[in-house]
Amino acid sequence: MPLVKTWQLIAGSAVAGLALSVAAVTAAGPWDSGQRKAERDTAASWDRTGGADHGGGPGSGTLPEAAPSAPGVLGAIGPGAPRAQSAPAAPAAPASAGGLAAALKPLLADPALGSLRTASVVDTATGQVLYESGARDAMTPASTAKIATAAAVLAALGPEHRIRTTVTPGAAPGQIVLAGGGDPSLTAKKKSPAGSGGSLVALAADTAQALKAAGTDTVTLGYDDSLYTGPVRHPIGANPNIAPVTALTADEGRPDDSTSGPVDRSDDPSKDAARAFRTLLAERGIKVTGEPAKAKAAAGVQPLAVTLSTPVAGLVERMLTNSDNDIAEALARQTALASGRPASFEGAEQAVTDRLAALGIDTAGSRFADGSGLNRADKVSAGLLTGLLTKAADPQRPELRPVLTGLPVAGFTGTLKARNSGSSPAAGLLRAKTGTLSGVNSLSGTVVDPSGRLLAFAFLAANTPGPEGAEKALDKLAAAVSTAS
DSSP states (O other), rough: OOOGGGGGGGGOOOOOOHHHHHHHHHHHOOOOOTTHHHHHHHHHSTTTTTTSSSOOOTTTTOOOOOOHHHHHHHSSSSSTTTOOOOOOOOOOOOHHEEEEHHHHHHHTTOOGSEEEEEEEEEOOOOOOOOEEEEEOBBBBBBGGGGGHHHHHHHHOOOOTOOEEEEEEEETTEEEEEEEEOOOOOOOOOOOOTTTTBBOOOOOHHHHHHHHTTTTOOOEEEEEEEETSSSSOOOOTTTTTTTTOOOSSSSSGGSSOOOOOOOOOOOOOOOHHHHHHHHHHHHTOOEEEEOOOEEEEOOOOOOOOOEOOOOOOOHHHHHHHTTOOOHHHHHHHHHHHTTOOOSSHHHHHHHHHHHHHHHOOOTTOOBBBBSSOOOOOOBBHHHHHHHHHHHHHTTTOOGTTTHHHTOBBBTSSSGGTTSOOOOOOTTTTTTTEEEEEEEEEEEEEEEEOOTTEEEEEEEEEEOOOOOOHHHHHHHHHHHHHHHHHH
């Protein structure tokens, strides 16, 4: 029986079960069609209460059963602990709104959270608001804005969509054109350190084979990055946290083997990708005369070769786990293209807003000036973030599930690897997107409470005196949500 894909997992409880398979998450990777292989294999190893639909036998037509409750899974994360049982002990009583308020109010008063802080906590199964403070106030969200980008692109394209990079015959005799489709996973390396994705190496091999079959061994090379419009530089300018945003970029314009984090980027990623492609063609017996130059790919012609990106689900997960700004801006533009908008910062802003509204999210007062959250003009409320997370946990919205599965796990993965770790009561229970700009700190995600419920939370803080104190205060708030009863 084939394994189900991430977006087919059963909903919030199943997602929580995968999040709690901490050892598997720690060893996760490479990425595989929107789900870490280790998580997929762990889910498959469980019995029919394990959150994945392995079927009830030929023609049974039965629905998959629910994932094990949180207490049963928690018992399996300790060294030598037995596997989760299908009939775990009775869970604790659900947290009350009064209990959460008593736990959160004094923590929200921490001066490390600056002069303005807002909060929202929601039960994802029922939509019940368990706690809120200024939950409709729009604030600069920093990188928690990526939750909105993720939901919008998944709604627009679906989790299995792949972005094409093609090589086509050019308008001039003996010319070929490398045409970018906006794939942020495209790599020029023989083995991508980031896992699966579009490969210039494979594209060059297929192109060389097609050219040789046609009796051609010498070409000129053009490159087409015209799919995107408007400025290629983010409004913050040249910055090690993001490359120029173009439709043709290999390895995020990084000059080294890094796959995340700040590093000086290429000033012209499109041309550098074309130059790398020229080298790869030469290694395969195709001579490229002259320098690669901008050209327009011919419309309606059969490509010589095509390479496909990681599925959108996998791109969303990489973006959220590593807080990848380059992927975020690419996905915002893919949302614009799918919505008939220009693939620019402005077009993406309109498209993301429209897609969230179509999901039933109240976007009043919100602004999505970019896809990454680097722009201080972005405005998002804590209530909007918990609303999106609740949508992603909805069994009727399986296409949004990567919004949850991509969130880093506290104490184990991505940007939460060193936060709420060790003996923290939230370690392994909490998945959340971080947000950090100067004077701005945020944290939004999901956590399993003592009764086994999956809760969505968002905490936004402005005018914070420093990131270290603010992050510790936010971590305490999230931990309190996981323990309050």
